[in-house]
Amino acid sequence: MLTCLLFISPVDFAAEPQVLVLNDVNEPPFTTPEHTGFLDVIATEAFRRIGVELRLVKLPAERALLLTNNGLQDGDLTRIAGIEEQYPNLVRVPEKLIDWDFAAFSKEASIPANLEAIRHHSVGFIKGWKFYERNMAGAGRVTTVDDPEQLFRLLDRDRIEVALYARWMGLALIQKQGLKNIRPLEPPLASSAMYIYLNKRHTKLVPKLATALLTLKREGFYQRVYREKLLPYDKTTGW
Template identity: 40%
Template sequence: MTYLSGSTAMLCYPTSKFFGKRCFLIICAFLPLVINADTSISITSGRGAPFVKPDQSGFYDLIVINMFKRAGLRAKTVLLPSERSLINANTGIDDGNIARIKGLEKKYPNLVMVPGKVIDFDFVVFTKSKNFKVKDWRSLKPYNIAFINGWKYFEKKARYYKSLTRVKSSTQLFNLLNNNRADIALYDLWSGLWWLRRNTADIHFLLPPIASVKLYLYVNKKYKKLVPMLSRALAEMKKDGTYKLIYDKTLSRLLK
């Protein structure tokens, strides 16, 4: 059983007498948040397969399950639209979010980062007919490019291109390439490989990645005392081979 300090003042209801209300609030303020093996922690994510799957067999699913299990808790990953997944974690509707860049707490102050990267997230160029060395974002200047609307990283970084098309889904993205309506599709490596494994398309990706960012697990601040345990759990998983087993089972096999 784990005890976490916390305040439940917002859940307190006033009574008809001022003294009764005051005492109730004081008691609530000092009640600890108690979690045990029966507590189910929900961690949101805005990424679908191969990261989050309905049967909890995706990369993020298994990382979350194993990290919290080592802290003595049960946890699951919940797939939501990207922005909603952050809002739910920040407001406490859910208990955390995986996986995001460092510094997220500046915009979402109720989230606490767990030290230790979950993954190096590679963004790559997918193409049907082009073959060139990807040096930086300026390398894209001669080409008609496309990416999924709402991907903030691409909106910020992709400033050099012949033309730009925004789409709503990965299917639309790769259909643009298939139909020769775009030269380049920007996407993350693993999601792109997952899509190509399930669809017939003469599309390949170029290396090196155009960008790579470290992503982390965040928990709502009500669970901030779990952070050292979770960070230690992730480090142990990397040391004892559990992390590699999960990575090979869910991601690296897509390269074969």
């Protein structure tokens, strides 16, 4: 009996799907608590196609990078290219996951939508967002926060003049919280491709995951989910 158990156990374990835990700094409509957001669907399907179960957790952005770089977490769902220069144990999946529009939100529509002009106003952004850390370095009135709800609460209460965030997520948060006087400054400040990063111990999965993402786009799966999950927010804003 024991011999039989020892014989079948390796097969059983080999058949079990591998599980990777990635940090997720996103909010609706990219990811949701119910795992029905745009990136929930796209990333989960891409990982499924390479035989890996994806689990997302939410940690502060800077802490998540440190944990992943130290090998205590498997990866990060969305980061800009080049983050591996500061965190050398991270490996980028070369096929982009999405383009992020970095955007400024304000009650004052007269504020020019460019980073240099915004530096002269009181601004807030989320700790660990490297794009804003670089571009707001040395600005006079900068507040950093832990989460988007806190960020937009400061803006709503006139504690800051400009909230720096991502366009799609900002639109969804405004709609969710019923914020009537806050809107994105147009055009977006910048658009940047966002990539999945894995700890280097998962390097062998990187080309497989890149191929899976590319296949989702070629099949039209990516575009269908994009239309379903993201475009409705542009239609309902009226801006």
